[in-house]
Amino acid sequence: MASTYCVIMAGGIGSRFWPMSTAENPKQFHDILGTGESLLQQTFRRLSLLTDPEKILVVTHRKYEAQVAEQLPAMPHRNIILEPARRNTAPCIAYAAYRIQSEDPEANILIAPSDHLISNESEFVRIANLALNTAENSDFLLTLGIKPHRPDTGYGYIQFESQTEVDHEVKKVKTFTEKPNLEIAQQFLDSGDFLWNAGIFIWSLKTFKTELALHQADLFQNFEQGSALFGTEEENSFVNKIYPSCENESIDYGLMEKSSKVYVIPADFGWSDLGTWGSLYEHKELDNKGNALIGSKILSYESEGNIVRMPKDKIAVIEGLKEYIIVDTPEALLICKMQNEQLIKTFVSDVKLSFGDDTGI
8 A cells, every 4th residue: 555644734723712722822732622632632643543653744834833843742843834824725735745745656645634523533543544545546535524413504514425436435425515504404414415524535646636736727836836846945935935825725615526536435433623612512521410621620519511611720610600611711711601602703803802912812
């Protein structure tokens, strides 16, 4: 089998996890689950089950270089790929692909976000290896779809065709749908042929470049013109020159929704994108009143259905609250009804307007 490379996308801000996640210290660098590992460290360890740490790359904004290096000492520093600007996932993935090409033009690549939860790692490894093997022996662009357990309106959906061409677990993609309303999400769930889009991609480098040239010609040409510079001292100056001109576009819209070569593998390995405090609540152990308490010195009285996140040794007493999000950091305190957590992005904007950009948000 050709070499397997893994790419971790770690440049996001995660503003819906404010006040823990900020522009200076985003959620991927936090131990949000209280396990002793940050989300980035969990992702790196999980991908180390698929390939050598020297073949794992992290793409991030240049302001996070030191944090990545500190949290992942087993990974060579040269594997930290620094974006000079945020341009969404298509340029990010293209950059990583060209760096990998400088080391191994025959590589197979798995791309994963840095901040997702996967609780059944052995099943993830099985599915990932199936996808990598399929990618090596085909010209498919593969993605992993999560079997839905509820009509969730917070995820994109992938519809697949019933017939198979290679393996009974590998399905041809029929449609992609962005976040639907509740009624449509229920219809998707009832149909049985829709999956949540996990944002995990697998392909051979050759297939990716071929499809990129077909469907995102400008992006392809931007990187292809400097193909020989990747992995050299001239890479950084070249990328600084071309990156700001790359269109701000996701790989889903720019490539996956346009290509006829897209396949999905349905999976169920305890996945969550951990996009909100509410999604974290669903994956934490609860006390006998349904509270998710993250912190070592929290007492609750007549309180139920809350998620409380406190600094490790800070004492907190919660009384008489039901279904609230309570998050305390050295810089800020959030107390918000669980049902209103979609307002957190608005809160962040209001804090910036009221107190200035030097709040560190």
